[in-house]
Amino acid sequence: MSSSKLVNQTYLELNIDLTQAVQIQGGDVLFSPTPMAGVERMMFERCGDEVVKRATSCVRYAPESYFKSHSHPGGEEFIVLSGTFSDQNGDFSEGWYVRNPVGSSHRPFTDEGCEIFVKLSQLPPEEEATFALNTNEQLWMPVSQHESRLILWQSSKEETSLHQYKAGFERQEAEEDALNEFFIISGTLTVNGQGYPTRSWLRFPPHTPLAISTDEGAKVYRKKGAGQVRC
Incomplete structure (x- = not known):
């Protein structure tokens, strides 16, 4: 969309x-x-x-x-x-x-x-x-059995990170008062029941429920916040 x-x-x-x-499937653009x-x-x-x-x-x-x-x-x-x-x-x-x-x-x-x-x-x-x-020389932090995270930038305005999701990962996230943005670097990530392959880009407004999972694994850039900059 x-x-x-x-x-x-x-x-x-x-x-x-x-x-x-906004949800843009990899390959659609x-x-x-x-x-x-x-x-x-x-x-x-x-x-x-x-x-x-x-x-x-x-x-x-x-x-x-x-x-x-x-x-x-x-x-x-x-x-x-x-x-x-x-x-x-x-x-x-x-x-x-x-x-x-x-x-x-x-x-x-x-x-x-x-x-x-x-x-x-x-x-x-x-x-x-x-x-x-x-990022090739950084130590990723284990979040769970199926997820590791690397913080790229963190401030009062945003949290930007890389996530490595292993096959079988799934999580229902609490609603947050911040924009949520995803870019799929590799693999396929399922968000709210829809699968998104490499080069997909997603942006969700604050208070959007998010159910995230992957069957095959995925590497994902993710940003929370930074919504104050507008056109």
């Missing part, structure tokens, strides 16, 4: 109503070209033109491609899904998680090609420094 409105040729409003649930050759994106939510007020997407870079130098008025958050993403801060291979603060700028490029899951203009101004975490 998703909704969009094209205001002009460059300004797009897509899934911007945070009071509405295709990659589309960007203004830069060799760079494509799969858009899940967006408000704005190329200088967006809010956006969530997968971005895929072909080998030896780049994106022109640009700033992030509302900050940037991304996790590298494959390949190696590079900018003036370094080279980030699969598994790196990065937060670039409000007002930061860079010129992304890649030698071998890469894909990232990226969120734009959703960081608070009090985050003043770039944060980078290699």
Whole structure:
């Protein structure tokens, strides 16, 4: 379920109503070209033109491609899904998680090609420094027999984490006063009776009951909160 409105040729409003649930099945949204050759994106939510007020997407870079130098008025958050993403801060291979603060700028490029899951203009101004975490070198915390969790970022506004769910995991969660967002990195996650494969993106408004399970296992990016940033 998703909704969009094209205001002009460059300004797009897509899934911007945070009071509405959005469930996008992996494969239902295709990659589309960007203004830069060799760079494509799969858009899940967006408000704005190329200088967006809010956006969530997968971005895929072909080998030896780049994106022109640009700033992030509302900050940037991304996790590298494959390949190696590079900018003036370094080279980030699969598994790196990065937060670039409000007002930061860079010129992304890649030698071998890469894909990232990226969120734009959703960081608070009090985050003043770039944060980078290699999730491959971190110790995951066991939550239960069928779940491990790695906290990526935690503050009074949000909790962002990775979850590794083993086959047979199931849980009925209590309703929370916060947005709940899921991106399926691998495997298939069932939420409220519906299965969602790799590259699915889900967003639920506060006080939504959530029943989560998996038959085959899944690796999932999850964010709670951060709903105060709107279009």
